[in-house]
Amino acid sequence: LAVLMSGLISLHPTFPSLATWEARRGRTDAGSRSDMTDVLEAKLTKRGRFRGDRKWTISQSGTCGRGVFATCDIASGELVFADLPILHGPKQSCDLVACTSCSDITRPLRKCSRNCHLPFCSERCENDESHNKECCYLRSLNLTEEEWSPHIFRALTLIRSLLMTDDDREVVKHLHANRGKQVDIQVSSLLSLLGNKLTETDVSWVRHCSGVLDGTAFEIELEDSANSLKGLFPLSALMNHNCVPNTRHFYTDRADGYRMVVVASRFIPRGEQIFTSYCPLLWGTSLRRTFLLHTKHFQCECERCQDASEFGTNLQAVKCSCEKIMLPEDPTNFNSEWKCEDCGGLRSAKHNIMVQKSLQNPNELDKFLPEGNYIRIQMKIDEVFKKTKRMHLEDITEEELRNISHDCIMILKLIVQLKLGNTRFKGRLCERLSKVYREMNRKGVHMDSQVEHDAVTGARVYNLPK
Numbered sequence: 082l083a084v085l086m087s088g089l090i091s092l093h094p095t096f097p098s099l100a101t102w103e104a105r106r107g108r109t110d111a112g113s114r115s116d117m118t119d120v121l122e123a124k125l126t127k128r129g130r131f132r133g134d135r136k137w138t139i140s141q142s143g144t145c146g147r148g149v150f151a152t153c154d155i156a157s158g159e160l161v162f163a164d165l166p167i168l169h170g171p172k173q174s175c176d177l178v179a180c181t182s183c184s185d186i187t188r189p190l191r192k193c194s195r196n197c198h199l200p201f202c203s204e205r206c207e208n209d210e211s212h213n214k215e216c217c218y219l220r221s222l223n224l225t226e227e228e229w230s231p232h233i234f235r236a237l238t239l240i241r242s243l244l245m246t247d248d249d250r251e252v253v254k255h256l257h258a259n260r261g262k263q264v265d266i267q268v269s270s271l272l273s274l275l276g277n278k279l280t281e282t283d284v285s286w287v288r289h290c291s292g293v294l295d296g297t298a299f300e301i302e303l304e305d306s307a308n309s310l311k312g313l314f315p316l317s318a319l320m321n322h323n324c325v326p327n328t329r330h331f332y333t334d335r336a337d338g339y340r341m342v343v344v345a346s347r348f349i350p351r352g353e354q355i356f357t358s359y360c361p362l363l364w365g366t367s368l369r370r371t372f373l374l375h376t377k378h379f380q381c382e383c384e385r386c387q388d389a390s391e392f393g394t395n396l397q398a399v400k401c402s403c404e405k406i407m408l409p410e411d412p413t414n415f416n417s418e419w420k421c422e423d424c425g426g427l428r429s430a431k432h433n434i435m436v437q438k439s440l441q442n443p444n445e446l447d448k449f450l451p452e453g454n455y456i457r458i459q460m461k462i463d464e465v466f467k468k469t470k471r472m473h474l475e476d477i478t479e480e481e482l483r484n485i486s487h488d489c490i491m492i493l494k495l496i497v498q499l500k501l502g503n504t505r506f507k508g509r510l511c512e513r514l515s516k517v518y519r520e521m522n523r524k525g526v527h528m529d530s531q532v533e534h535d536a537v538t539g540a541r542v543y544n545l546p547k
């Protein structure tokens with residue numbers, strides 16, 4: 082809850098004018114877009130980085146510039162494409178310092194014995210082929226650090242951008258670069274490390290790459306580790322956002338090059354645009370749109386964002402003083418008034434945010450938020466995952482098992498109602514639910530008709546994704 086609340090607070094909108102965010106998105110880029118699309122598509126195809134038959138093309142989408150489109154029908158669960166990162170490395174904002182090669186954070190770190198000032202966990206990692214190029218480059222700069230340097234480690238992704246092949250540079254040149262404060266900060270922290278060693282061309286290249294990373298990088302989640310990396314995937318970077326995406330994705334391991342595997346989360350007919358989501362799917366509309374505006378500099382206008390009730394889920398509804406629910410009159414306007422569906426009472430968006438910020442404990446939430454509000458849903462989700470984390474669930478009472486299964490079913494129904502298809506989250510939730518059912522079976526818990534009904538409904542939506 083604290084995280085969610087601090088998220089709300091830090092995102093409290095001080096909205097830039099339309100002109101400002103258009104400029105940040107770099108909408109003023111010169112050059113013919115369709116030519117760029119052809120060049121980019123040819124380059125991406127030539128690089129042969131994509132596994133399987135090609136099922137996509139790059140094309141202009143009506144509202145959001147370029148997009149990736151399906152060239153054939155793609156079944157739910159089918160591979161859409163698998164994209165190799167053109168650039169990857171530590172997140173610049175990351176507090177964790179990990180081994181440069183294997184990203185391990187549990188073993189003690191020492192500096193590279195050739196003295197490039199990057200940290201490693203072992204001799205083997207230090208001698209990894211992937212480290213050669215950057216090691217030579219960093220040594221050639223004659224930096225004065227004594228030990229390994231967390232600053233150089235954090236700047237490594239941008240340093241690697243300077244070492245890209247010409248062919249890769251050609252691809253990245255054609256990708257959209259964000260501008261703004263975040264990019265300035267990243268570039269200036271690199272300049273403070275290597276400033277006098279870089280040419281003007283280097284600096285403008287790093288600025289472009291930093292802008293591309295800011296706008297389109299994905300977070301590579303590492304299995305069995307709290308650590309994650311930043312990756313620039315040239316084809317994935319062209320996928321537009323939708324709050325009801327039609328794909329899910331996961332990453333392969335280091336040995337496979339951290340490939341991003343994009344899979345259809347529902348049936349995608351030929352010609353349809355292939356979408357991903359840049360934000361959590363169970364957030365309410367105003368939080369999603371605020372997050373997207375601040376981090377990706379655009380205002381989402383998708384079908385879900387335009388429907389105040391989010392397909393009848395009332396996910397972001399708040400309670401009116403008459404106990405019925407209030408929703409924004411115009412969900413795509415941050416300053417819209419919120420209206421009670423029953424008594425017609427009105428409340429300003431600002432007032433709503435103030436009240437949400439003032440909520441300190443879960444009991445207060447009930448007063449202000451109806452049961453289906455996304456903040457209360459998120460608390461339920463946290464509970465379910467916390468309670469079912471252990472291998473065995475013997476300690477959980479029958480009553481509690483029943484409650485957990487009801488909560489799981491409720492969340493699964495919500496996922497269906499939001500038309501989210503077979504997301505990874507749904508897969509994880511189904512795993513937990515089946516664990517609960519197994520334990521109920523083992524205990525010989527009498528399934529009341531409600532639980533049985535839920536089990537049947539659950540089975541129907543139980544199309545477990547990988």
Ligand SMILES: [Zn+2]
Pocket residue numbers: 180181182183184185201202203206
């Ligand atoms: Zn290592």
Ligand SMILES: [Zn+2]
Pocket residue numbers: 193194195196197198199212215216217
């Ligand atoms: Zn080295």
Ligand SMILES: [Zn+2]
Pocket residue numbers: 323324325381382383384385386
């Ligand atoms: Zn949207």
Ligand SMILES: [Zn+2]
Pocket residue numbers: 401402403404405421422423424425426
């Ligand atoms: Zn009311």
